[in-house]
Amino acid sequence: MSDFPVTLVRMTTEKKDTNSLRGRICLVAGATRGAGRGIAVQLGAAGATVYVTGRTTRAKLSEVGRATETIEETAELVTAAGGEGIAVPTDHLDVEQVKALVERIDREHGRLDVLVNDVWGGEHLLSFGKKTWENDLAGGLRMLELGVKTHAITSHTALPLLIRHPGALVVEITDGTSAYNGTRFRENLFYDLAKNAPIRMAFGLGKELAEYGGTAVCVSPGWLRSEQMLEGFGVTEENWRDAVAKIPDFAVAESPAYVGRAVAALAADADRHRWNGRSLDSGGLAREYGFTDADGSQPDAWGFILAGETGKPDVNDYR
Template sequence: MTTETKPLGGRIALVAGATRGAGRGIAVALGAAGATVYVTGRTTRARASEVGRTTETIEETAELVTAAGGEGIAVPTDHLEIEQVRALVERIDKERGRLDVLVNDVWGGEHLIKFGEKFWETDLDGGLRMLELGVKTHAITSRLAVPLLVRHSGGLVVEVTDGTAEYNGTRFRENLFYDLAKNAPIRMAFGLAGGLAEVGCAAVAISPGWLRSEQMLEAFGVTEENWRDATAKVPGFGVAESPAYVGRAVAALAADPDRARWNGRSLSSGGLAKEYGFTDTDGSRPDAWGFLIAQETDENVSPDDYR
């Protein structure tokens, strides 16, 4: 199958924050569906970001996109720097003349999160940095990239976050700055929806479940090959999903001719798997948010019931 005959053949995508985790999974899945994918982030083979990881780079993500069947283009970008983002969008415009899918997955604030503290005890500088990384970056990127996206009808903006509107709306995410950072993308998608609908485009928020990101696997001392070993210590990890799962969710959404029906909605990888019929890499369909909600009233519920 040539790129042109794939579901997203000829489409141009920007995945902002594609160095690792969900962003990388989304970029690769879009590439597998035939898209040309610009992948951005701060960690390159020459320089690491404040996250401090050198094992994943945007160049590697771009190569994975190309190997999957698309075309990956790595562009080092700090999405807090307006002129860098402006130059990125201008480059896409010059090289492709359009943008069909914008994925806002910029984050990189895990090292700043401290749970179990009262708000007035938290580190203010670290908290404000979380808001910069998880909110300001998204606002800058959408403001500068959406004018290119709306030139053609059918454009899609995807705000990646942690938690759905249903889950986050009635539950405090333990750290106020983190809570704000992860609720803001949901409101961004909701706020963009009306204006985008008027020009034939759409915006959604999407959340993976318990993500087996590179950092999460490392924290548990396991790999993608033996990740189930971690359930001996944390049984709930049995509902975890690979980054490919949320990637397939975004690719399915982008390829849906009727994707505008989701405009303004808060979605999850597990929910979209039921809608579109795709699976995770092991053939299962994890529903982490369903499991977490069920666990609140039944401590004996099994993760296996939500795969």
């Protein structure tokens, strides 16, 4: 087990388990690493049973090419945090695999309370500084498959089980809030489409779920200290601040536990329907619900980014 997952376990055990989600059945689609793993672990810390899916297992590597994180490891972290983690290898582009996943959840529990759509894995396809027609078309279309088609397949398949009981919650995970993505080009058309689509999905699903007592939202982490991000900066979760000397704005970065606590807080909120159809972010939800990141701070990355477009904000004011 790598250092980072151990840190995630410590992040959950340092905060007392309230059992606020005991008895809830959750599916985190795309829980191998990053935000998905952080969300799964924090749902587990609140006592939930969490099905974690993805393509990277201890026996098989996905196209992302990272063998250091697996869904089995995520499931173990969920259980160590206080919940029950269940790893189910699933390619969310394969309709039959997603159907089998949902049928298993139905067979084993007869209900699904929370669906988190976090499937992505397209970082290796990204390129910036090129026009749309200069980019690789196959890579661009693959990003749309990974970031949009997977979410559509999963929602279409899981929603009939989800709406069986009132109070269902769908959380679409993306990069960027509507306030940011809605007026700015994300420098690569395919990436822009992939990261705006979950915002619209949450809006549309919110309309459809309302009559069933359900809620759909889109949540974005800020500058996420994912395993891949930390590795790229040559640091770990324990010494991540060493990277601030080279990139001062990195001081506003957040751990995956932060967005995980945001989703867990939404899932535990009996009045969460007030957020229905909206685009939210971890920093804003931290202020609303009062939770903190692993270090006790409340980073507001998107507030900092937006303020930086019109001035020179002090990063310390946003942590």
